[in-house]
Amino acid sequence: QVQLVQSGGGLVQTGGSLRLSCAASGRTASSYFMAWFRQAPGKERTFVASITLSGRYTYYADSVKGRFTISRDNAKNTVYLQMNSLEPEDTAVYYCAADQGTIVKYTRQRDIESWGQGTQVTVSS
Numbered sequence: 001q002v003q004l005v006q007s008g009g010g011l012v013q014t015g016g017s018l019r020l021s022c023a024a025s026g027r028t029a030s031s032y033f034m035a036w037f038r039q040a041p042g043k044e045r046t047f048v049a050s051i052t053l054s055g056r057y058t059y060y061a062d063s064v065k066g067r068f069t070i071s072r073d074n075a076k077n078t079v080y081l082q083m084n085s086l087e088p089e090d091t092a093v094y095y096c097a098a099d100q101g102t103i104v105k106y107t108r109q110r111d112i113e114s115w116g117q118g119t120q121v122t123v124s125s
Contacts, residue, residue: 002026002098002114009094009119012086016123020081022096022116032114034072034079035103038092038121045095049081050103059104063089086123093118 008020024032035050049070050059058070069082079096096116097103103112 002029002032004096004098004114004116006094006096006116006119009121011122011124014087014123014125016086017082017084018086018121019083020094020096020119020121022079022081024077024079024098024114028100029077030074032098032100033103034070035097035099035107035112036070036079036081036094037097037109038090038094039118040089040092043092045109047103047105047107048094051079052102061105083121086121088123088125090121091123092121094121 003025004022006022012018036048037045038048039045047061048064049068051070051072055072067085072079095118097112098114099112
């Protein structure tokens with residue numbers, strides 16, 4: 001029922017920063033765990049980060065820990081992904097996701113209720 005619309009992304013140089021946004025709408029837009037996944041060229045889509053309903057707790061893939069920060073503004077029903085110290089290996093299509101249950105690294109993607117349309121992030125070397 002929740003709809004997700006992403007914005008942000010683009011082309012940056014190695015070491016640069018980008019912020020992705022994902023706005024949720026619908027009757028239960030504020031009642032979801034939110035997460036970010038990414039899919040690099042020729043690779044499977046993988047977990048990047050997630051955040052609980054209140055924003056009190058966050059989870060990160062080891063590959064982005066210390067560089068990326070997930071946050072949410074429940075008043076705006078929006079989740080963000082601040083990406084710093086970007087590397088060419090971060091190049092991927094990034095997807096936001098929402099589910100009424102906890103989303104962690106091992107959550108089966110087919111069990112996640114809603115997905116954004118995806119946005120391209122390209123990091124040049």
